Amino acid sequence: MNRSYSIDTYRGLGVSLVIWTHAGLPWAPGAYITIDGFFLISGYLVTRSFLGLLDKLGADGSDRSPLTLYRVAGLKFLDARVRRILLPLFVTILLTLAVGWLLLLPGDLNDLADAALMSVLLSGNMHAAATGDYFEVAVLAEPLLHTWSLALEEQFYLLSMLIMAVLVLVPVRWAFWLVVLGGAVASLTTAQIYSTEPDLSGASYYLFVTRVWEFLIGVALAPLMARGWPAGRLGRVLTGDGAMILGWGLVIASVLLLTPASPSPGLISVPAMFGVCLIILAEPRGAWLSRAMQWKPMLYAGRNVYGIYLFHFPVIVYLTYAEPPWGAWTGPIAFVVAYVLAVALGAATELPFRRWRQPRFRTIVALDAVLVAAIFGLAGVIWQTGGAPERMPEAAQRAYLGKFLVNPERARCMEGELTRDGYSCAYGPVTERKVVLIGDSHSDALARPLSEAFRARGYMTVHYWSWECPPIGTQLHRLSMFSRTCERLSFEAHEQLLAMPGVDAVVYAALWPWYLGYGTGDMPRHLQRGPIGTPDAATLAVYQRDFMAQFRTTVSAIADRGLSVYIVAPVPIHAQSLPEQEALNTWYRPNSWKVPLNDALSRAAYDAQRGLFQQMIDGIADHPNVHILDPGPALCPSATCRAVADGMPLYYDDNHLNEQGAAAVVNSWFR
Structure with missing residues (x-):
């Protein structure tokens, strides 16, 4: 059996759980821990890929110096990353901006333009850290919030180039392990300190320095497995069904037991990361476990995880933003709609480039440049017009103005x-x-x-x-x-x-x-x-x-x-910010979707x-x-409380009166 089945199944289940919780559904409070596992798996796969390139180049009979080997392998590695990552990312950003133009209020659209810029600059995690706690803002109007993890992945790829330079160019073998293991310990220590400090815990979720230990564990695992480790009796234990079951058990237990209040990504994340290591190491031998690892829906989701992850969050945010009156069905419907659209959009974005046989690198870069120019152009219009309030009818603009009557x-x-x-x-x-x-x-x-x-x-x-x-x-x-x-x-x-x-x-x-x-x-x-x-x-x-x-x-x-x-x-304290809700009521919500603010x-x-x-x-x-x-x-003259008078909200948020x-x-x- 191909060991990638286990990794693909983990990825498929992980992205499904992430979409589940982003849709507001219960029973998986620690689903975010699966993203930590994505970082570890990324470190493992990236390092195996780089080592494979080195082996291939070294086996062609040419007498290349270590520096030449590293340079050629590094260029091929970066070429593959650019082809795989940037085009779908830029398409997602541009589509998200375009839909935001149709749906978002001016302030939120302006914030989205800022997030788009940071995402293009591969710094989405820094933008997310500035917004505060991930678990407080995830349901708000931040359609590109999820690009924080993609930004970290890209930063990790650049780090891997430096790590591979140490491996190839430094003749002392222990230098590689000093960098990798020393960096992992330092990062985990920092993560534990930051995640348990109230003033830092929100930002710690997004930072390179608190996350890189997970990536480095995967980096350390790759050369060991490339050399045939684990072997002997230990190998039989770590690669058997028992290890696989234990690994999945640790991950699932973390998903069920951890909560958004848990001090992640510190020591509390270690059991789940150990579980992911076992999932990578183990090769199921039992028929039932092999079938479980080859369940086609999870394999498909795992092999297309990038596109699914890219598109699911904007879909959920925009559904939440419009506030359809689905009641208890909102979460399940959002999950299904987001999953289906994410699969479709991800496939539409990635498949043409997968089937396009070896396009020239300059062609890929040219397409990237066109997309970036379009993103910057649309973002520039948004910034120049202060969120383009003229998109809204006059009544909606008037209602939104209540937000600024301070x-x-x-x-x-x-x-x-x-x-x-x-x-x-x-x-x-x-x-x-x-x-x-x-x-x-x-x-x-x-x-x-x-x-x-x-x-x-x-x-x-x-x-x-x-x-x-x-x-x-x-x-x-x-x-x-x-x-x-x-x-x-x-x-x-x-x-x-x-x-x-x-x-x-x-x-x-x-x-x-x-x-x-x-x-x-x-x-x-x-x-x-x-x-x-x-x-x-x-x-x-x-x-x-x-x-x-x-x-x-x-x-x-x-x-x-x-x-x-x-x-x-x-x-009176209301459940939602009134200017925004009244503006959306008068802008595009159908009558059945309008939020009854005065009642x-x-x-x-x-x-x-x-x-x-x-x-x-x-x-x-x-x-x-x-x-x-x-x-x-004045505010509650009858059985209900007034929130809007003559189309103008009486508050500038949910609890502060405006002028x-x-x-x-x-x-x-x-x-």
């Missing part, structure tokens, strides 16, 4: 006019009477209409805020859940407030459920990605209790000084979102100087 004073306020940390500024002409506004980005959303309302009543507004920061008092640091910048801003804002003359009122505005949770036992979104990691239930309960107590203490102390304290209740959130669901906020203010709302500013009547929404809310308070 506080026009934000940039000035972010300079920190009054504080060393966080953001601070003053609104309106200097007057003796002042209102102090304190909060997070939701206070920024309300700042301009609030300051205008106060200005009309003879007040200037002093504003202190920061992103994802609830400045609730001078003792915020005692909670140990927020950044140092947030803690210092909270302290500084309240210290200045107490010393500031002429202050008549203080306004607190924040997305309180973000810090308290949406109900008892619910993990606040801030803590899910906070500086200390996700706390356990007991720690969460203590944190929520202490947060509420500190805020009550702060508010009571200010109110007891005779100042009016206004607490802004949280706005998506009920008043009862909104009341549930603010349950812990109500609990927090219950102890202070009865104070005569404490008042609650409730956006509910139109903020004005509507503030006007309802100052009638």
Whole structure:
């Protein structure tokens, strides 16, 4: 039996599992580990290919020097890689850009043009690393996100040229093993450190330095097998059915047991990589195992894995982007559609070049150049026009504009006019009477209409805020859940407030459920990605209790000084970014696919979102100087909550009011 059957079967199953999870289907949380195996197999096959070229050139009877052998073999190796890789990749990028022109909103199309450029430059992994955690952005509008792994493959191919130079040109044999094994150990060590460090774990998934150990294991395996290893009793064990079954068991166990939260690609990936090594080494002898390794659907997928992998992800992303109303069937349908289209497009892209008998290298390069020129041309138009918003009808452009209706004073306020940390500024002409506004980005959303309302009543507004920061008092640091910048801003804002003359009122505005949770036992979104990691239930309960107590203490102390304290209740939080959804609704979604934005959130669901906020203010709302500013009547006047008014979204994302929404809310308070 040909050992490539096992490799092709692994590739076929691996790409199938990857498509399965990208389609949002369950039961294979660790399917991403199969991509790690692709890197190992790539290292093995590339090295065997290079060694085969060297053997062939050395066996023709010519007396070539090692340098000549390396040069000739290297050119043939690069020729094969260019023929095999670049044309399908560039076709995929161009088609993805073209479909994106038809489907993507301007900001997403602009991002796609950036990704296309990085993919052409074989740096898709660096672009992906800049986007953040793979498992957070995989379902978003990143149709070329998957090219991170192809970029790494191409970088590994260039590395293999250097490794082969050491093997051929350095007379000391142990130099090759020093480079390969030393590099693998160093890379694995780096991967373990990066993948377990919260600030680095997202980027570590994509980086050359954290991934190359997998490729190098395959590189090390190739010359050993080329020399007949393993042999003897050990060889019978490592190449038998038992080893094959163990290898598959390790891979499948990793697929079932690992999760996106696992610190991959560190030590936790080693068992699966050992399993892949056994799959490469073993040669099934039993009839049933041989038949399993030659199952035609998996063999076909494995032998066409490149084209399938190239095309499946853009298909899934564009299906997800359009949001068809398929309910529970969305995942299965996306899997089938993506698989079928990926197979068809992959075959249409690759087969003509496979059957085109030995085209000249200059012809291949010319075709590559034409495709790259087309990619750059289309990307240039996208960049020049800011995502080509004119593709959309006027109503869709107007809805999309809601995304950009943010506080026009934000940039000035972010300079920190009054504080060393966080953001601070003053609104309106200097007057003796002042209102102090304190909060997070939701206070920024309300700042301009609030300051205008106060200005009309003879007040200037002093504003202190920061992103994802609830400045609730001078003792915020005692909670140990927020950044140092947030803690210092909270302290500084309240210290200045107490010393500031002429202050008549203080306004607190924040997305309180973000810090308290949406109900008892619910993990606040801030803590899910906070500086200390996700706390356990007991720690969460203590944190929520202490947060509420500190805020009550702060508010009571200010109110007891005779100042009016206004607490802004949280706005309704929606499931999706509203400008984008309304723009797509008015652009190309048929009526049956439109997302019902004004009916998506009920008043009862909104009341549930603010349950812990109500609990927090219950102890202070009865104070005569404490008042609650409730956006509910303006945003949820009936059984459902408004998200769009006259075709214009009231939010600039899923939870921040834009200028139109903020004005509507503030006007309802100052009638």
